[in-house]
Amino acid sequence: MTDFTEYASAFRARIDTALNQVIPDTPASQLAEAMRYSLAGGGKRIRPLLLFASYRAIAGTTEHPALETAACAVEAIHAYSLIHDDLPAMDDDALRRGRPTCHLAFDEALAILAGDALQSLAFELLADSPALADGTRIQLIRHLSRAAGMHGMVVGQAIDLAAVDTELDITQLEHMHRCKTGALIDASVAMGALIGSADSQQLKALARYSRSLGLAFQVHDDILDVTADTATLGKQQGADIARNKPTYVSLLGLTAARARAQELYQEALTALTELAGDTEPLQRIAQYVVERRH
Amino acid sequence: MTDFTEYASAFRARIDTALNQVIPDTPASQLAEAMRYSLAGGGKRIRPLLLFASYRAIAGTTEHPALETAACAVEAIHAYSLIHDDLPAMDDDALRRGRPTCHLAFDEALAILAGDALQSLAFELLADSPALADGTRIQLIRHLSRAAGMHGMVVGQAIDLAAVDTELDITQLEHMHRCKTGALIDASVAMGALIGSADSQQLKALARYSRSLGLAFQVHDDILDVTADTATLGKQQGADIARNKPTYVSLLGLTAARARAQELYQEALTALTELAGDTEPLQRIAQYVVERRH
Numbered sequence: 406m407t408d409f410t411e412y413a414s415a416f417r418a419r420i421d422t423a424l425n426q427v428i429p430d431t432p433a434s435q436l437a438e439a440m441r442y443s444l445a446g447g448g449k450r451i452r453p454l455l456l457f458a459s460y461r462a463i464a465g466t467t468e469h470p471a472l473e474t475a476a477c478a479v480e481a482i483h484a485y486s487l488i489h490d491d492l493p494a495m496d497d498d499a500l501r502r503g504r505p506t507c508h509l510a511f512d513e514a515l516a517i518l519a520g521d522a523l524q525s526l527a528f529e530l531l532a533d534s535p536a537l538a539d540g541t542r543i544q545l546i547r548h549l550s551r552a553a554g555m556h557g558m559v560v561g562q563a564i565d566l567a568a569v570d571t572e573l574d575i576t577q578l579e580h581m582h583r584c585k586t587g588a589l590i591d592a593s594v595a596m597g598a599l600i601g602s603a604d605s606q607q608l609k610a611l612a613r614y615s616r617s618l619g620l621a622f623q624v625h626d627d628i629l630d631v632t633a634d635t636a637t638l639g640k641q642q643g644a645d646i647a648r649n650k651p652t653y654v655s656l657l658g659l660t661a662a663r664a665r666a667q668e669l670y671q672e673a674l675t676a677l678t679e680l681a682g683d684t685e686p687l688q689r690i691a692q693y694v695v696e697r698r699h
Numbered sequence: 700m701t702d703f704t705e706y707a708s709a710f711r712a713r714i715d716t717a718l719n720q721v722i723p724d725t726p727a728s729q730l731a732e733a734m735r736y737s738l739a740g741g742g743k744r745i746r747p748l749l750l751f752a753s754y755r756a757i758a759g760t761t762e763h764p765a766l767e768t769a770a771c772a773v774e775a776i777h778a779y780s781l782i783h784d785d786l787p788a789m790d791d792d793a794l795r796r797g798r799p800t801c802h803l804a805f806d807e808a809l810a811i812l813a814g815d816a817l818q819s820l821a822f823e824l825l826a827d828s829p830a831l832a833d834g835t836r837i838q839l840i841r842h843l844s845r846a847a848g849m850h851g852m853v854v855g856q857a858i859d860l861a862a863v864d865t866e867l868d869i870t871q872l873e874h875m876h877r878c879k880t881g882a883l884i885d886a887s888v889a890m891g892a893l894i895g896s897a898d899s900q901q902l903k904a905l906a907r908y909s910r911s912l913g914l915a916f917q918v919h920d921d922i923l924d925v926t927a928d929t930a931t932l933g934k935q936q937g938a939d940i941a942r943n944k945p946t947y948v949s950l951l952g953l954t955a956a957r958a959r960a961q962e963l964y965q966e967a968l969t970a971l972t973e974l975a976g977d978t979e980p981l982q983r984i985a986q987y988v989v990e991r992r993h
Contacts, residue, residue: 428849434849434854434857435857435861436849436853436854436857437849440849485815489811489812489815492808492811494806494807494808494811495808495811512788513788514786514788514789514857514860515857515860517783517786517788517789517811518783518853518856518857520815521779521783521814521815521818521847521848521853522848522849522853522854524815524818524819525818525844525845525847525848525849525851525853526844526848526849528822528840528844529841529844529845529848531840532837532840532841532844533841538833539832539833539834539836539837540833542833542837543826543833543836543837546822546825546826546840547823547826547827550819550820550822550823550826551819551823553815553819554815554816554819554820554823555722555728555730555731555734555816555819555820557819559730559812559815559816559819560728560730560816562812563728563729563730563808563809563812566808566809567729
């Protein structure tokens with residue numbers, strides 16, 4: 406295969422095209438504009454890429470017509486979470502993907518509402534997906550709603566906010582990240598596999614992969630928070646440290662954090678060896694996750 | 700049948716029991732507490748009551764085990780919308796159902812997150828509902844996600860916020876309410892009917908009923924905003940007028956607004972005559988909606 410960057414950019418174009426069509430032009434509204442602003446804008450699209458790659462590992466292609474729909478649903482949840490996390494009452498961030506955050510580009514009320522509507526949209530897209538049997542739609546909605554809600558992403562953000570100025574140990578930090586970012590990464594991988602009609606053995610191997618990958622992603626994020634600059638990151642460098650939030654780097658030190666990221670990366674690769682299909686895209690994504698510079 | 704108050708209180712007990720069980724006790728978290736605080740607390744439960752009554756009009760009973768699940772899902776969406784609407788960046792309300800609003804009882808970040816998690820919970824509940832065929836679950840999720848999102852409740856709130864200090868005409872006001880409160884009322888009625896396997900003729904008659912009922916509800920709300928006192932309402936009396944928001948009363952005057960509510964009530968009753976089943980509970984709810992004092 407080509408290297409990750411080439412591979413990813415072809416899929417990103419497909420994903421971005423789908424994302425651009427997902428919010429209708431009419432009736433024109435500020436709300437729709439704020440939703441489009443947050444869905445577009447050049448994210449890394451890691452979750453959709455994982456979904457495509459996971460489907461490929463099971464089904465051997467990346468051609469199923471429901472992949473775009475599911476990718477848009479996952480990305481809608483991700484985009485909504487970024488809008489709400491950036492709000493003044495939460496992380497109070499001014500910069501996201503190199504542009505003003507939604508509440509600054511629009512206003513706070515519209516940002517809250519755009520996030521709310523993006524969450525509804527995710528489930529509407531999955532419920533409407535014509536290329537999937539009802540049972541598969543239900544499985545996808547179940548995975549995504551669990552990952553998004555009070556046992557996943559949202560409780561992770563609540564733990565994160567409560568952790569400012571407190572001391573978490575490494576187990577608590579890991580639990581927070583498992584919820585805050587891990588759950589949605591797990592769901593993305595599972596959803597791709599479910600569209601490919603994966604069996605329970607395959608789902609288990611992929612769950613081990615995504616669990617390690619999700620943590621590796623976060624450890625590397627913490628490393629970037631201290632080693633990259635703001636222009637490269639597209640968000641405020643040093644933001645976690647400035648807020649006195651516990652990170653892998655603050656708990657382990659930079660060297661041990663780097664070793665931990667490598668260890669998790671290897672665990673992710675090992676999990677993939679249990680699958681017979683084409684796991685090279687999943688391997689490349691894992692490699693990218695621990696080597697990326699922003 | 701007994702009068703509405705007796706009828707409703709029996710069902711409210713059933714609904715409140717279900718709502719109390721819907722958020723697990725463990726792990727204990729501030730997030731779960733904020734969600735429980737907002738789900739409980741003595742709402743009128745109009746939407747669940749409509750869902751039960753609509754099922755009864757189609758199926759003749761109120762015993763289907765999925766009714767509680769669907770009622771909790773609808774109420775979770777409603778509760779989330781109240782939390783977010785009350786936020787400082789939105790309506791900035793201090794009082795809801797006679798108690799401090801969620802962001803005052805907890806804090807703003809937790810209120811945003813509790814709302815977010817309640818929305819996820821609604822779809823998780825429907826996806827998990829064991830008593831329904833997959834196809835029915837999908838229909839319910841489709842109705843609820845559409846009603847909640849960018850073409851329903853959320854865009855209604857966006858229009859409402861944008862309407863402060865502006866002049867809406869009666870058509871624009873009606874469109875705003877159709878989105879903001881009507882869509883979720885429509886969904887509640889449709890969901891009850893779908894659990895009862897209603898046919899398309901029945902769904903159409905019920906949609907006419909709920910459309911009139913939803914507007915009647917809002918017209919009467921505007922009347923109460925000027926005629927009831929804060930203690931009875933459980934929220935700030937005169938709040939809409941204080942914010943210089945257009946209302947039916949400000950556009951039509953109190954007398955014409957009362958006549959409009961009566962007209963809509965009659966339209967709702969007329970729609971029910973097309974149904975062969977027991978529509979008395981739906982009639983009683985409509986009567987309550989235009990006669991209630993809070």
